[in-house]
Amino acid sequence: MRKFIIIVLSLLIATYSFAFADNIHHSIKNKIYFILGISPGSGIVDNDEIDFITGATKVGFKTGGSCELNIAKSRHHLETGLTINYQPQTISYNDSGSGFIGKRKMKLVILHLPISYNLHLFHDEYNKPLLITKLISYFTYIPFDGVADEGNVPDYTLEKFSREIAFSITFFPFYSNWGVNFEGSRGVAKLYQDKYHRFSEQAVGGYSGVAWSIQYRFE
Numbered sequence: 001m002r003k004f005i006i007i008v009l010s011l012l013i014a015t016y017s018f019a020f021a022d023n024i025h026h027s028i029k030n031k032i033y034f035i036l037g038i039s040p041g042s043g044i045v046d047n048d049e050i051d052f053i054t055g056a057t058k059v060g061f062k063t064g065g066s067c068e069l070n071i072a073k074s075r076h077h078l079e080t081g082l083t084i085n086y087q088p089q090t091i092s093y094n095d096s097g098s099g100f101i102g103k104r105k106m107k108l109v110i111l112h113l114p115i116s117y118n119l120h121l122f123h124d125e126y127n128k129p130l131l132i133t134k135l136i137s138y139f140t141y142i143p144f145d146g147v148a149d150e151g152n153v154p155d156y157t158l159e160k161f162s163r164e165i166a167f168s169i170t171f172f173p174f175y176s177n178w179g180v181n182f183e184g185s186r187g188v189a190k191l192y193q194d195k196y197h198r199f200s201e202q203a204v205g206g207y208s209g210v211a212w213s214i215q216y217r218f219e
Contacts, residue, residue, distance in 0.1 A: 032067055032068075033067075033217055037212050037213020038060065039059070039085060039087060040211075040212070041209070042060055043060075044106075044197075046204070050196055052095045054091070055090070056090050058090075065082065066079050068118060078117060079115075079116045080116070081113075081114060086108070086110075088105070089105075091103065093196075100152055103150045103151060105150070106147050109142065112164075114136050116134045118134045121133065130172055131169065131170070132170040132179075138163060138166060140162045140163065140164060154196070155195075156192060159190065162187060162189050162206075163189050164185045165185065165186055166183055166186070167184055168182060172217070180212070180215075182210075185207070185209040185211075186208050189206065191205060191207050
């Protein structure tokens with residue numbers, strides 16, 4: 001039932017984002033983007049230094065919209081918006097010495113508020129870019145974290161607020177308004193902590209993401 005509610009809410013947000021962008025792009029000279037994609041390799045970074053812990057991720061998805069502002073009529077732009085990610089993941093424990101044998105299944109809904117610097121490259125005669133590169137700083141919030149434990153697993157904490165940095169490339173074939181985007185992100189603060197994810201390097205317990213998406217550009 002919860003999964004159904006998440007899917008319905010995500011579809012509503014996607015529909016609203018598309019309609020919102022369509023309504024306002026006529027009133028401003030800057031570009032509006034609608035985003036819909038999948039995140040096949042995203043999730044909490046597990047502690048791979050310990051053999052009896054594995055963190056298997058599943059394919060998630062993302063949707064949202066953003067607005068890009070041109071800086072002094074140049075190739076340089078700033079962008080912000082809102083995306084919603086649904087990311088399932090399972091962390092398995094097999095530590096017989098400590099008595100922790102089981103699984104923790106998580107279904108995270110993550111809101112991303114991006115602030116990015118964009119560089120437009122290879123323009124055509126209508127000043128449309130063929131390629132856009134982005135350096136992104138994300139502020140994240142988890143409004144819903146469905147967690148189901150199986151067996152005996154350690155206690156945990158999950159931070160509602162976190163931060164990420166990301167780099168992305170968007171390619172617009174034949175200078176069209178439809179684009180293909182690849183993005184890789186890395187958490188700069190711990191998101192998940194338990195007995196095995198607390199006293200280790202910074203990346204462990206943070207969020208790491210790889211996503212492919214389709215973008216439509218309103219002009």
